[in-house]
Amino acid sequence: MNGEVSTALVVEILATAANIGFILLLIREKVLCWSFGIAGSLLSVWLFADARLYSEAGLYLFYALMSVWGWLRWQRREREDGNLVSTWTPTRHVVAIAVAGACALGLGTLTQTFTDAERPMVDAFTTSFSFLATYLEITKTLEAWVYWFVLNATSIWLYQDRNLDIYAVLIALYTVMSIWGFFSWQKSWRLQQQG
Incomplete structure (x- = not known):
């Protein structure tokens, strides 16, 4: 048992360090962020x-x-157009939220019925909407940070509930960094609009 706890702790610390590197480089719009994301x-x-x-x-x-896709896309877009920040219309968000919500309900029902999953509905919510937020992040869509704020705030409780305390702290940090990321990308977007 101690070996498992020790291994899990080491993995959690290494993953946390790599994920902090990812978010810091993502906010700064650096292609290198994706290598940290993979690890x-x-x-x-x-x-x-x-x-x-x-x-x-x-x-x-x-x-x-x-x-991997983000890394390739950002490298290609950097060469082509400078990898500009974009925004979505409210209609696109409504459709995306409806689809992600339906996916969350389906995934939560499946995992609740067929596995020994803990907190299947909350887990499915964060998972389904994270797919959407990740897509927005890869396509450098400003509103990705709003989705991440909500998802991260929800995930803090989920991770604490499963005794993943280091990850809960990481996600609390992500929640704050989501605000920083939004304003940083918004600044880039506004500069693009002027120039």
Whole structure:
């Protein structure tokens, strides 16, 4: 048992360090952020599977794959157009929220019915909406940070509930950094609009 706790703690610390590197570089709009995203996400897959948060484990596998896409996309866009920050219309957000909500309900029902998942509905909510927020992040859509703020605030409780205290602190930090990220990207977006 001590070996498992010790291994989980080491993995949690390493994943936390990589994920902090990711968010700091993402806010600064650096392509290198995606390499930290890959490392932190792969470590997190193991961590969440061990904690029986299967939707979260799947989510972090998705993050690892999307980090590869993000890295390639940001490199290509940097060469083509400077990888500009964009925004979505309210209608696009309403449609996206409806789809993510339906996915959350379906995923939560499936994991509640067919697995021993802990907190399946909250886990499914954070997972489904994180897919959306990740897409917005990769496409450098300003509103990604608003979604992340809500998701991160919700995830603090979920991680504390599963005794992932270091991750709960990380996500609390992410919640604050979501505000910083929004204003940083908003500044870039406004400069683009002027020039």
